[in-house]
Amino acid sequence: MNNDSSSRIAARLREWIAGASPGSRLPSTRSLVAEYQASPVTVQKALQSLTTLGLIESRPGVGTFVRAVRTARPADYGWQTAALGSPQAPPRSASSTMRSTTNDVIPFHSGYPDRDLLPERLVRAALARASRSDAALSRPPAPGLPELQSWFARELGASTPVGVTPPTPSDVIVLPGSQSGLSSIFRALVGHGQPLLMESPSYWGAIHAAAQAGVRLIPVPSGPDGPDPEELARAFETSGARVFYAQPNYANPTGAQWPARRGEQVLDVVRRNGAFLVEDDWAHDFGISTTPVPIAAHDESGHVIYLRSLTKSVSPAIRVAAVIARGPARERILADRAAESMYVSGLLQSAALDVVTQPGWQTHLRSLRHQLQSRRDLLVAGLREFAPQAHLERIPNGGLNLWARLPDGTDLEQLTRDCESAGVIIAAGTEWFPAEPEGPFIRLNYAGPNPGAFPEGARIIGRALLRQAR
Structure with a gap:
């Protein structure tokens, strides 16, 4: 007998149970085998399904x-209302970028690359x-596996110019993902009720972490070339902030890359104000036509x-990141991390280190650069042809x-x-603004699955925008 037989038996028994009183005894397995002309295994499967549904119980x-x-x-x-009191920060729903979808849609919303863009073979072998x-x-050391600390330090040190002291492994704290690092940094270096300067628009996760830490967000407008150094200096002066x-x-979300000169100017402003720059290098492995040079290297x-x-370049299942900080700031962040999670899984640290030290890692990154470029260009071409309103x-x-900036008056929810x-x-772009949005925007991920559907996705967006314009 097959599973269809067990389903048929379960359906018949459900009818019988519906008319029986609670506590009624079911016929024995031997009786059910004889009644339904089924094997004992098939009958047991039917009874197990009813047990799972909570309809029967075995004694x-x-x-x-x-x-x-x-x-x-x-x-x-x-x-609980009285016990908890008012929240320090208004509860925020999960970002739309974290939403799971079915395979029959075109997902431009995700914040992660498609599985085809991950080094799957390297990851599986490393985990094994x-x-x-x-x-x-x-149990690994609280700051992280020494070998992984050394790798992160070398990665940043490779961009350090002559005359600048590169970071050491002891400057590195391994994290269970950069999101937890942001929370620790904001708690340890800003503090509840204190001001934090933030690019606008900016990463929604940083906005969320700042809100949960209870810091006071002060937006600093930022364009394709980064923030205006003079505007940043004024923001430091008027707010009294010490962290940017x-x-x-x-x-994320704009894709902007600061010119080298802009990075130098921002660092000068930060130094003059005796402040910190929190540099989130989330997309270091996702360069297409340029190679990123961190400001921290200078x-x-x-x-x-x-x-x-x-996390994004190796695997979402391997949530491993690092913060590199020097002096007392590092000790404060480490103390917060110890209170939060004590240490990061040594298994995940070991697997991450294995992946990024394999010869195949660099081969993967070179291939990834070309794949991202073709996907980006495909979506750009689709928008220009079918949705020119998305600037x-x-x-x-x-x-x-x-x-993409949309026409003024666009109803983003609709x-x-x-x-x-x-x-x-x-x-919708609203969740990337620390304060009121400066206009209607959408963020589209070109690293998602099924790039062949990108033109059709752009066509659908264009049609929806045209309907609003009528």
Whole structure:
């Protein structure tokens, strides 16, 4: 007998259970085998499915019985309102970029690259080796595995110019993803109620982490070439802030990359104000037509707190990142991390280190550069042909996203609904602004699956925009 037979038996028994009283005893397995002309295994599968549904219960040595139906009473959590008090920050829903979708849609909303863009073979082999190593059973040091600390330090040190002291492994703290690092940095270096300068628009996760840390966000307008140094200096002076968060290379969401001169100017402003620059180098491995040079490579006085993540480029399942900081700032961040999670899984650290030190890693990155370029150009061409209303101020030199300005008056909520009903998921730009949005924008990920559908996705966006213009 097959699974269809077990389903048929389960359906018949459900009819019988519906007319039986709670506590009624079901016929024995032997009786059911004879009645339905089925094997004992098939009957057991049917009974197991009913047990899973909570319709029957087995009492070893006694028999199988109809379970009593318990009427669910509404839970009263009202007492928690008084116990918790008012939240320090208004609750924020999860970003639309984290939304899971079915395979029959065109997902332009995601913040992650498609599986085809990951080094799958390297990751699987690394996890297998890590599972057989001591890392599977031992507790790593709080700052991270020394070998992984050294790798992160060497990566940043490779961009350090002559005359500047490169970071050391002891400057590195390994993190379970850069998001947790942002939370620790904002708590440790800014503090509740204190001002934090942030590029606008900026990464939604940084905005969320700042809100949860209770810091006071002060937006600093930032364009394709980064923030105006004079505007940044005024923001430091008027706010009294001592920390500025930014993404100088392939910013999320805009894709902006600061020119080298702009990076020098921003670092000068930060130094003059005795402040910190939190440099989020999230897309370091996603260069297309340029190679990113971190601003942290030019700093040896501890003004730059540098974040580098491997989560997107290695695998979302391997949440490993690092913060590189010097002086007392490092000790404060490490203390916060110890209170938050004590240490990062040695198994994941070992696997991440294995991947990035294999010869195939560099081969993968070279291939990734070309794949990202072809996907980016395909989506850009589709938008220019089918959705010219979605204005691209600049084509990004790297990263994963396009940032499109829409016509004034565009109803973003209606647009996202119209696109979704036609099979395209987009991310409205509102969640990337620390304060009020400066206009209607959408962020489109060109690293998602099925690039062959990009032109059709652009066509659907264009049609939805035309309907609003009528």
